[in-house]
């Protein structure tokens with residue numbers, strides 16, 4: 453009776469479950485190539501999640517997405533990404549990674565070979581406004597997911613999104629994976645660093661194959677509206693001012709901006725080279741790989757240069773307010789050493805910032821239906 457009540461109440465309150473839902477999940481998970489993978493992509497309606505899901509599906513892997521469609525930024529963009537994925541036969545389950553019952557159900561319905569865990573509370577500065585959302589999405593959800601993975605039979609290999617922000621106040625450049633990461637500058641960075649420690653324990657105790665990817669300021673079409681390149685574009689087009697932060701002694705801030713297609717190649721290569729998890733029945737049966745890679749571009753660009761490139765592409769001048777960087781978690785610069793990823797993943801970024809921003813601006817103008825000369829709101 454209790455099972456009936458539980459599943460009955462879920463039927464009315466949740467957006468998952470039922471025969472039709474299971475069929476959609478199974479169909480989406482179908483493999484269309486030899487030795488294809490079956491990948492659960494969390495955060496599939498997110499920026500990186502959408503692109504990775506598409507790449508996997510296009511080469512014939514089975515892909516099931518999971519996303520809670522939260523409103524950290526405009527959910528209509530997430531829904532538009534979902535529509536794009538639906539048109540390529542990728543189904544996104546609507547739900548939260550913290551929902552252990554949902555995860556158990558998904559692993560029951562599909563024998564995932566890999567999990568690409570991209571769901572997260574992103575954003576460096578927002579952590580001061582809503583710290584709990586970082587604990588919820590980057591720590592609690594990660595543990596819930598790893599618990600499901602460790603209990604699954606077979607255990608999947610896990611590839612997940614860490615962040616360049618773990619280097620924090622590190623001053624040695626370029627940043628290498630072996631550098632210190634014990635001085636985070638934001639709660640966001642601290643939760644990603646915690647994720648690296650948490651995944652290590654699941655590797656050690658349960659034999660889960662783990663790959664953590666330290667992404668460096670990823671940008672491109674279908675990107676995140678909370679990021680500087682995106683909000684600058686919006687404001688410039690609307691004739692609104694932008695705030696350009698500057699570091700100590702008036703030094704420009706710089707980022708190792710990395711184009712989305714390069715990141716996707718790094719993610720797919722990580723899945724392809726991930727060794728197997730060794731555990732079963734929640735027990736470790738031998739050592740499994742634990743890997744961490746920088747996925748950056750290796751050529752940092754200053755924020756004023758980013759603005760100049762956008763101005764050129766938009767054929768409009770930005771109204772700039774230059775402000776000293778507030779103490780809100782920002783770091784002055786990032787710069788990736790990618791030798792390890794190059795050696796072990798064959799990772800080789802090929803898109804520089806001017807080329808990538810040109811593609812972003814083209815997408816932005818078409819997505820928001822911008823007509824040159826017409827003021828947008």
Ligand SMILES: O=C(O)[C@H]1O[C@H](OP(=O)(O)OP(=O)(O)OC[C@H]2O[C@@H](n3ccc(=O)[nH]c3=O)[C@H](O)[C@@H]2O)[C@H](O)[C@@H](O)[C@@H]1O
Pocket residue numbers: 574575576614615616617667668669670678679680681694695696697698705706707755782786
């Ligand atoms: O590399 C990473 O790991 C991180 O990259 C980005 O974080 P961030 O580099 O701070 O990206 P933006 O928020 O787009 O900021 C880029 C630069 O523009 C500057 N900025 C930002 C916003 C603004 O209004 N003005 C401004 O000058 C920031 O100080 C920073 O130097 C992402 O937002 C994080 O989710 C990600 O984890």
